[in-house]
Amino acid sequence: MGKLSKRVAIVGAGMSQFGRLYPLKRNPDLWVDAWIDAVKSVDNGIEPKDVDACYVGNYSSDLFNHQGHLGPQMANLVGLTPKPASRFEGACASSGIALRQAIIAVASGIHDVIAVAGVECMNELPTSLVTDALATASDALFEYPAGATFPGLYATVATAHFHKYGTTSEDLMRIGIKNHENGVENPFAQMQRSIAQMMQRKLKKLEEQGKELPDWKDEFDYLKSASNPMIAYPLRLFDCSLVTDGAACVFIAAEEVAKNYTDTPIWIAGTGQGSAALSIHDRDDLTGFIATREAARQAYEMSGYGPKDIQIAELHDCFTIAELVALEDLGFYEKGKAAQAVKEGETKRDGARPINTSGGLKSKGHPVGATGAAQAVEIFKQMRGRAERNRQVKFEVERALTHNLGGSGATCVVTIYEK
């Protein structure tokens, strides 16, 4: 693996509202909302004439919306026709890949500025068919026909981790609680409500109905109750991310032009991508993902940084177990040690290394093909000190990381950012 031949920066980034927005919003609407938000974030302004190409990350508008060929459609909506416009797919890492390919393309010299899009409108399908559509990112010959959809596949990873390292359901619950607490502070998030708030709401409702009140001492009791049903042991409802409609937009620029757009560009320090067999039965180890380890290795090597240098990160918490595993695969903690660190609050917004200040996929939402780009939006805001409400971290962020995972870990893109 070589080095990029020139430096590349993010000069603007924004997103649409995330939520259950269909049919009021479809891919075209979501994307235009994200584009406008990103344009507003560019300090000195940006116009379609400044943008050389449109790189669209999307998992499956084919299955969700019966519309393929999103590249030229998205480009046309924001005035980029007849410039190059392509779609990039790697399951839930689709816009992580689009971001990476844009970084590579700008470094190659062929383009100076690229608009990276992440879009997915999942609620056009009923939820049962969403699970089916997502399952096509697993092995459609050996996993999916056997009844394994993603909650089941990640549950297998969780039980393996429980078995090998003594991890518990409470360890996973802490991750969900933290991410919801962050989501409260994100006006773009789908669920701007903490687990504690949801518990209180449930208690109030029961009281109003004159029902006997459960003996819940804290959120953990609530999360262990029937109010948080088991989906696939040990993963309960609140261990799973959301079905979301949303889009994000990131402007990538070459070093020669970046300063035209802002005095505070966020530089790409490293990019890495790894892959694995689609089916988890083809893997040597179920307690971690080889694709993450490979992507991290490349990104660290390119940047010259190591895990200790990373101050904040957005990790792909499609399920709570995925965040735990990522903390270990990325080298933030040794294998089997992340749960204790989470317990000690290290990954909280005021902890040693805040993780998923955006609320993560768990609370902000997970429009699968938009997630990678949306992670970059949060990092861009945090590194420029402009995160909304009360979620801006209290220190100057010099180096950050995003981790975007596809399928049950068959694709991973890791990006490292610096000031």
Next chain:
Amino acid sequence: MGKLSKRVAIVGAGMSQFGRLYPLKRNPDLWVDAWIDAVKSVDNGIEPKDVDACYVGNYSSDLFNHQGHLGPQMANLVGLTPKPASRFEGACASSGIALRQAIIAVASGIHDVIAVAGVECMNELPTSLVTDALATASDALFEYPAGATFPGLYATVATAHFHKYGTTSEDLMRIGIKNHENGVENPFAQMQRSIAQMMQRKLKKLEEQGKELPDWKDEFDYLKSASNPMIAYPLRLFDCSLVTDGAACVFIAAEEVAKNYTDTPIWIAGTGQGSAALSIHDRDDLTGFIATREAARQAYEMSGYGPKDIQIAELHDCFTIAELVALEDLGFYEKGKAAQAVKEGETKRDGARPINTSGGLKSKGHPVGATGAAQAVEIFKQMRGRAERNRQVKFEVERALTHNLGGSGATCVVTIYEK
């Protein structure tokens, strides 16, 4: 648009058999066949350890095969795990985009060698659903629900061209006749039979059945008969390309390493990509494609060559009219003049500028996501003097071009090759 920061070459290229191969062959089988054929074409050999990434072009395994996330699956089958593996989509230009992104990535310095895959297994769906699946590459809100599928959209382009330039059905038939004559000479083609041979076969069959023989003087009479039914006026069955299962593989290498693999690499002289609104009602002109003109402009500019320098080309003849329009959009002929040149035999294998020596999409077949990579395979063979049977052109090819179109012209990738 900038220049690429380093030179990039093709050092190997091969393909699977094209045809109606499902269920004996599925995407994994087709891809492995293509990989093996490409490996054999590398003079000094190539191994998985030499390849840094796998770039997969595929239109919609989601809809054709209910399997997404092809990148890591294809990479795993040929021993590339855990290296980066991604899928690229731009309708029927998907592997043209994968090829272009691989060229860009190698030029960026991040990878030295990339395996470009093009794969599509269309016959897993019944033909009626294939048309439906392909129609998702048109505008799924304004075109497809109104009943417009691709034969109808290209028929609209054809009638506009007829109206404006006096083009005739015979002009289109000549293109089909030529491409089938080339396909006869391609052992990988789906239909290795000329129109004349098909006519003779039909006559023999009628004779055997003791039926009255039609008064067909030549292929044109046959093509105007009920044996060649109207699909969407003026396009008849033999104006349409085929529904095909197939894959292709192209190895892209940086200039520093290309000579390790072969003494006769084929260099990339230029790459261009253009886009247009998805729906044809949003275009100013129906007799040509703005995306092709833009892609060609970029590729000519990067290469320093013009249309006159191109000696052979593989054009995207998804319908015969598409080849005619491409001849004009690429600047090979003035608007309205290509039909006369075709009539004079200029695009035949022994003409001034042979077009689609492979047989084209019309005769070789059109596994949509594989087509762009398969076009590069033919150019690689022709430029190295190694095309099979009797289709090797009789002169030394120094410069060639491929033209890969997506949808009804909303995406176009043009690549120029030199020795």
